[in-house]
Amino acid sequence: MTPRRTRYAPSPTGYLHVGGLRTALYNYLLARQSGGAFVLRIEDTDQTRKVEGAVENLYEIFAWLGLDFDEGPRSGGPVGPYVQSERLAIYNDHLQRLVTTGHAYPCFCSSEALEIMRAEQSARGISPMYDRRCRTLARDAARTRIASGEPHVWRMAVPPGRVIAVDDLIRGTVEIRSDTVDDQVLMKSDGFPTYHLANVVDDHWMEITHVVRGEEWLTSTPKHMLLYEFFGWTPPRYAHLPLLLNPDRSKMSKRSGDVAVEDYRRRGILPEALINHVALLGWHPGDDRELFGVRDLIAEFSLERVGKAGAVFDVTKLFWMNSEYLKEQSDDVLFERIRGELGELIEVNGEARVRYAVASLRGGIQTYADLTERVVQVFAPAPHPDNEMARLLHESAIRDMLGDFIMRMAEIEAAQWSEFAGLEDRFKSVAAEAGKPYGVKGRTLWRGLRAALTGQPHGPELAKLVGMWGRERTLSQLGRALDTARNALSR
RNA sequence: GGCGCCUUCGUCUAGUGGUUAGGACGCUGGCCUCUCACGCCGGUAACACGGGUUCGAAUCCCGUAGGCGCUACCA
Numbered sequence: 001m002t003p004r005r006t007r008y009a010p011s012p013t014g015y016l017h018v019g020g021l022r023t024a025l026y027n028y029l030l031a032r033q034s035g036g037a038f039v040l041r042i043e044d045t046d047q048t049r050k051v052e053g054a055v056e057n058l059y060e061i062f063a064w065l066g067l068d069f070d071e072g073p074r075s076g077g078p079v080g081p082y083v084q085s086e087r088l089a090i091y092n093d094h095l096q097r098l099v100t101t102g103h104a105y106p107c108f109c110s111s112e113a114l115e116i117m118r119a120e121q122s123a124r125g126i127s128p129m130y131d132r133r134c135r136t137l138a139r140d141a142a143r144t145r146i147a148s149g150e151p152h153v154w155r156m157a158v159p160p161g162r163v164i165a166v167d168d169l170i171r172g173t174v175e176i177r178s179d180t181v182d183d184q185v186l187m188k189s190d191g192f193p194t195y196h197l198a199n200v201v202d203d204h205w206m207e208i209t210h211v212v213r214g215e216e217w218l219t220s221t222p223k224h225m226l227l228y229e230f231f232g233w234t235p236p237r238y239a240h241l242p243l244l245l246n247p248d249r250s251k252m253s254k255r256s257g258d259v260a261v262e263d264y265r266r267r268g269i270l271p272e273a274l275i276n277h278v279a280l281l282g283w284h285p286g287d288d289r290e291l292f293g294v295r296d297l298i299a300e301f302s303l304e305r306v307g308k309a310g311a312v313f314d315v316t317k318l319f320w321m322n323s324e325y326l327k328e329q330s331d332d333v334l335f336e337r338i339r340g341e342l343g344e345l346i347e348v349n350g351e352a353r354v355r356y357a358v359a360s361l362r363g364g365i366q367t368y369a370d371l372t373e374r375v376v377q378v379f380a381p382a383p384h385p386d387n388e389m390a391r392l393l394h395e396s397a398i399r400d401m402l403g404d405f406i407m408r409m410a411e412i413e414a415a416q417w418s419e420f421a422g423l424e425d426r427f428k429s430v431a432a433e434a435g436k437p438y439g440v441k442g443r444t445l446w447r448g449l450r451a452a453l454t455g456q457p458h459g460p461e462l463a464k465l466v467g468m469w470g471r472e473r474t475l476s477q478l479g480r481a482l483d484t485a486r487n488a489l490s491r
Numbered sequence: 492g493g494c495g496c497c498u499u500c501g502u503c504u505a506g507u508g509g510u511u512a513g514g515a516c517g518c519u520g521g522c523c524u525c526u527c528a529c530g531c532c533g534g535u536a537a538c539a540c541g542g543g544u545u546c547g548a549a550u551c552c553c554g555u556a557g558g559c560g561c562u563a564c565c566a
Binding site: 242 | 492502
């Protein structure tokens, strides 16, 4: 496979959109599977949208994701600089080339004038497009106005009557008539290039072989093709990815929930799960497997298996996938990950019992937070008893059985309370023995014990619960339950 | 409005002329079980519509509808 050079080229807006993550991921996979290079380029040509610290955040979040760049602002590389605002001279040189060859021209139209023009066009029912009034300005006159300091932009001169074909790796050949292509601004009046110019120039000199980006760029690709032609360069291969959608099928955006990778990290999603989920939004392996690590993806990803239709970002499935990754983690890892939240619990109850709780309660969690919550709840003070459960305590058989049960539990030596597996067995046999004389067994027995121990209809397996609680709490709770049962009797 | 892209279960998708249209999430029934959850087994639910082509169309062609994107001195 010939090495592919791909890039992720965000504007520094301060956060990584999950759509951006997928774009970056696909680019990363393409580079890695071919032994090529994955480049980070910062497209900060819009001075009004600059966000402080955005590049640092970006590197931080990619580090969390485990995706690394071969070249970029931080590590440098042979074709830098990798920040567009540091490449202004390059864009200027290239603009001059276009001016010289007649492919770009200055435009003095003010924003206000353009707005009026577009308003008129819409009113007349024609599509708003620059009317090219400055394209025919005499060269000398234009030069004079520029020399006098008159504000101006530079536009590309789109040739009329052409059909521009974009050969897209995902969509096949897309043809667009040049007459529907606007004379795009290439250089803004503040001296910064627009996306179109900077992007083409950079992709060329950075030797990008595959441009993989969102579908929103498809309709402007003819402009880019034209620029390559004007410069006499060979364009890269293009692949326009289907959009990621909100549940209402509009382009995924803020305001309809969480769209930033950071949001999902905060909500307890593992990077592996997020990457896996996002990889499958548009790409399909061809068989029924769904769990893919980055290594698998590198081995198996291919643009040929990327679909064309937009995909709704399904948060529910993401959380399911997260639970799948959580299942693969050992009890120890799980414990360490939430240890911080459990500080006080560990001090009070001892690490062994809390670890045991983690191991016992991990089934079916979707995030670390779920697990933390369960553990905290187990050790928390008992809530008000459930009415139905409280009533059970007053049944005579259960009340009588409870006395025996407590005695037998109290007989369990202290040392055995910390041998959890053994304690579970012991608890079960003690329960069975205590119930036997009173004819209490099975469901009735366990419901009764649950009433005595927690007063709640649902909760962890009782044989495990007592191990988590330890001798002291278990016995005191049982004692209290017995008091309750007897008081009810004497009333 | 113009231009472009897209269209299989609610969602992600498999499917490239002949399949009981498959899988996953969700929802749901059952089993397991001291409860909940987990797990296991089962169910639910889709080819946007209309014309062709063909012995035969989810698959090919045309049209319609719908959705989305772009239409900035934003990317």
